[in-house]
Amino acid sequence: MAPNREYKWTIGMKRALYPISTTILILFLWQMSIVLFSLPEFILPSPFVVIRAFFSQLNLLFNHALVTLYETIAGLILAIIFSVVISIIIVWSKGVEKTILPLVVFFQTTPKIAIAPLFIVWFGFGYTPKIIISFWVAYFPIAISMITGLRDVEPETIDLTKSMSATTLQTFIKVRIPNSLPHFFSGLKLGGLVAMLGSITGEFVGSDAGLGYLIVMANHNHDVKLLFSVLIALVIMGRTIYALTGWIEKHTISWHVAMRTEEEKFFTA
Amino acid sequence: MDFERPISLEIKKREVSKNQLFLLRKQIKAMRKRIVEKIKSQKDALYPISAALGLIVIWQLSVYLLSIPKFLLPGPILVINEIFARWPLLFQHALVTLYETSVGFGIAVIISIPIAVIIVWSKPVEKMVMPLMVFLQTIPKIGIAALFIVWFGFGYFPKILISFLLAYFPIVIQLITGLRDIEPEVMDLAKSMSASPLQSFIKIRIPNSLPYMFNGLKLGSLLALVGAVVGEFLGSKGGLGYLVIYANDRLNTTLLFADLVVLLLLGKLLFSIVEWAERYLISWHVVMREKEKVMFTT
Numbered sequence: 001m002a003p004n005r006e007y008k009w010t011i012g013m014k015r016a017l018y019p020i021s022t023t024i025l026i027l028f029l030w031q032m033s034i035v036l037f038s039l040p041e042f043i044l045p046s047p048f049v050v051i052r053a054f055f056s057q058l059n060l061l062f063n064h065a066l067v068t069l070y071e072t073i074a075g076l077i078l079a080i081i082f083s084v085v086i087s088i089i090i091v092w093s094k095g096v097e098k099t100i101l102p103l104v105v106f107f108q109t110t111p112k113i114a115i116a117p118l119f120i121v122w123f124g125f126g127y128t129p130k131i132i133i134s135f136w137v138a139y140f141p142i143a144i145s146m147i148t149g150l151r152d153v154e155p156e157t158i159d160l161t162k163s164m165s166a167t168t169l170q171t172f173i174k175v176r177i178p179n180s181l182p183h184f185f186s187g188l189k190l191g192g193l194v195a196m197l198g199s200i201t202g203e204f205v206g207s208d209a210g211l212g213y214l215i216v217m218a219n220h221n222h223d224v225k226l227l228f229s230v231l232i233a234l235v236i237m238g239r240t241i242y243a244l245t246g247w248i249e250k251h252t253i254s255w256h257v258a259m260r261t262e263e264e265k266f267f268t269a
Numbered sequence: 270m271d272f273e274r275p276i277s278l279e280i281k282k283r284e285v286s287k288n289q290l291f292l293l294r295k296q297i298k299a300m301r302k303r304i305v306e307k308i309k310s311q312k313d314a315l316y317p318i319s320a321a322l323g324l325i326v327i328w329q330l331s332v333y334l335l336s337i338p339k340f341l342l343p344g345p346i347l348v349i350n351e352i353f354a355r356w357p358l359l360f361q362h363a364l365v366t367l368y369e370t371s372v373g374f375g376i377a378v379i380i381s382i383p384i385a386v387i388i389v390w391s392k393p394v395e396k397m398v399m400p401l402m403v404f405l406q407t408i409p410k411i412g413i414a415a416l417f418i419v420w421f422g423f424g425y426f427p428k429i430l431i432s433f434l435l436a437y438f439p440i441v442i443q444l445i446t447g448l449r450d451i452e453p454e455v456m457d458l459a460k461s462m463s464a465s466p467l468q469s470f471i472k473i474r475i476p477n478s479l480p481y482m483f484n485g486l487k488l489g490s491l492l493a494l495v496g497a498v499v500g501e502f503l504g505s506k507g508g509l510g511y512l513v514i515y516a517n518d519r520l521n522t523t524l525l526f527a528d529l530v531v532l533l534l535l536g537k538l539l540f541s542i543v544e545w546a547e548r549y550l551i552s553w554h555v556v557m558r559e560k561e562k563v564m565f566t567t
Contacts, residue, residue, distance in 0.1 A: 102314070118517075
């Protein structure tokens with residue numbers, strides 16, 4: 001076991017060498033261009049200045065990040081509850097599926113985030129509109145993945161359960177739900193990322209707290225240092241949410257994660 | 270008499286005809302399935318359309334019966350009236366957004382093709398660039414939007430840049446996947462027939478990448494629109510996103526709804542243009558494809 005692990009470690013190190021060197025190169029070019037073209041700090045601060053600004057404003061960033069995190073998680077949980085319930089109903093009844101699913105798919109390919117201002121009109125500047133926006137954008141990937149997973153069971157498996165005289169409920173619990181879990185988690189991972197974007201955009205449009213609010217403030221004050229710091233915070237938060245959902249997935253459906261050969265790719269705004 | 274016949278030829282003949290038959294059968298099956306599905310889907314379309322109509326009727330009735338004020342929820346009739354009454358304004362702003370989106374999208378397409386080819390062509394470049402791209406992919410790019418507005422002002426350029434940035438990643442990553450993920454047997458066949466790398470690239474890799482590319486393009490077109498709109502949210506002088514904020518600030522919810530309807534139609538238009546191009550350019554794939562890939566956007 002031990003040599004194997006060591007081997008994996010060296011392979012991983014070798015693989016990491018290239019991206020790390022590119023990152024260092026980019027940081028170097030960034031710093032060099034500032035020195036050479038003598039760019040002022042309000043246009044492009046140097047990487048050192050950005051890192052210093054990030055750590056000196058850690059307190060502020062943390063407070064606002066908590067707000068955004070709260071909105072995101074609340075929206076995500078709402079989205080999970082709604083999409084699980086609706087997808088089960090849709091898979092259960094053919095008529096509901098025919099009625100609702102095309103509408104869900106139709107709205108899926110529209111710029112959903114643009115509706116954000118409407119929620120601000122209805123619910124004010126507090127947390128509620130952002131939670132609803134997060135919910136609204138995270139709902140679609142989770143629900144559609146879940147429906148796909150519940151429905152796309154191999155017909156042979158269903159035939160087998162039928163031939164063993166399993167009831168519909170039994171088939172649902174023992175076959176359909178396990179089959180849907182990988183799809184559900186893939187939707188959840190995307191949903192987590194998208195929910196964060198939803199709450200940030202909601203904060204762009206009207207808010208008094210959160211990382212999106214900080215971006216708007218920095219934008220108005222031409223505070224590029226703060227903008228970069230917020231971006232770093234956003235990356236950390238996005239990665240954390242993604243890692244969290246990935247961790248839950250790994251512990252819930254380890255049988256699938258272990259078998260998976262390829263990581264899914266997500267494209268978000 | 271049987272004796273004189275060259276055996277190998279017969280086998281060859283039979284195999285070819287068998288293969289052709291198999292392919293033909295597969296195609297016919299797919300076509301028949303498509304036709305049946307088309308008829309079925311036309312029938313099935315009744316359900317969602319009637320549901321949507323029902324919702325609109327309920328919306329209008331509840332606005333009318335509960336006398337909901339216009340600034341909270343305008344009725345559908347009012348919204349449609351607004352669209353027609355304010356058509357010049359909406360059209361003018363839609364053109365701005367369309368311009369930003371299509372230029373950003375076009376640049377993304379032009380740039381991502383050579384980059385994908387280079388990455389697939391050279392292993393060291395791939396090792397250097399790919400992990401970085403995967404990482405950049407995870408940065409919330411609408412956060413970068415604010416940076417572009419600080420740098421480049423309130424004009425069209427920052428929105429074009431945001432649209433480009435959003436559309437670029439799905440297109441390039443799908444292209445790379447399509448160019449790379451080829452069954453090894455096919456490549457072995459090309460090698461055994463002494464095809465040059467360029468030949469196998471043109472004849473095998475590029476056709477293989479097209480379906481993936483169109484998936485990327487579809488998603489990219491939607492994301493480019495989202496990018497332009499969010500960029501307009503942050504700071505602009507024109508465009509549908511600007512109009513959304515304008516209507517929002519004045520509590521003109523009717524105009525807001527009208528604007529959102531136009532935005533929705535614009536998104537559908539862009540998506541169906543790409544879909545139409547896909548059906549036209551790679552009909553061999555679209556006919557054989559069993560099910561549509563679902564696109565997820567924000």
